[in-house]
Amino acid sequence: MSEPTPTPALTIQEQVQTIREDLxxxxxxxxxxxxxxxxxxxxxHAMRALAKLAENPTFCQEIASTALASVSRSIQNEIRSVEPTGSMGKYQSQIIEVALALYESLQRHTSVAPASPTAPTDSGPALVARPAANDVDDWEIES
Structure with a gap:
């Protein structure tokens, strides 16, 4: 009888990469x-999972490109399904609350230039987002 050949163990970095890809x-x-x-x-629970993932900048781009339309439709559906009394049910209000947390996480971790009243006419200095250290939404001109 021969011993089975051991398979090489994944490094911690490879395991982390696998989990990142799975998430x-x-x-x-x-x-x-x-x-x-x-x-x-x-x-x-789906909205809460997305909000939790959005706390990590690694997943923000995927959420922004894949899930935002669904998040928006979900919010609209929750509002449309308000009870005849005009009040939201337990999960409806919680979905709205978690959607806000998701939104805030995406705002912290994505760099989208604020809308300007007039479009720039020249190709001057580019706008650059500051690091999202303290919920700062300020912009500065790169020199």
Whole structure:
């Protein structure tokens, strides 16, 4: 009998990369859950998972490119489904609250130039976002 050949163990860095890829691949499924599930608690947990992922800048671009339309539709659907009394149910209000946390995380970790009243006419200095250290949304001219 021969001993089985041991397979090389993944390094910690390779394991971390695998987990990062797995989490990134979950984002589209979470986005679909927001718009396709008929259960408010399931939508809430999907939104909460997206908000938690958005706390890490690694996942912000994928969330921004994959899930934002679903997040917006989910918010609109929750508002449309308000009870006849005009009040939101438990999960509806929690979904709105978690959507705000998601929005705030994306604002901290993405650099989108604020809308200007007039478009620049020359190719002057580019706008550059400051590091998101303290929720700073200021912009500075790069020299």
């Amino acid at each position: 990134t691949s979950a984002i589209p499924a979470l986005a679909r859950t927001l718009t396709e599930s008929s259960y408010a608690d399931v939508r809430f």
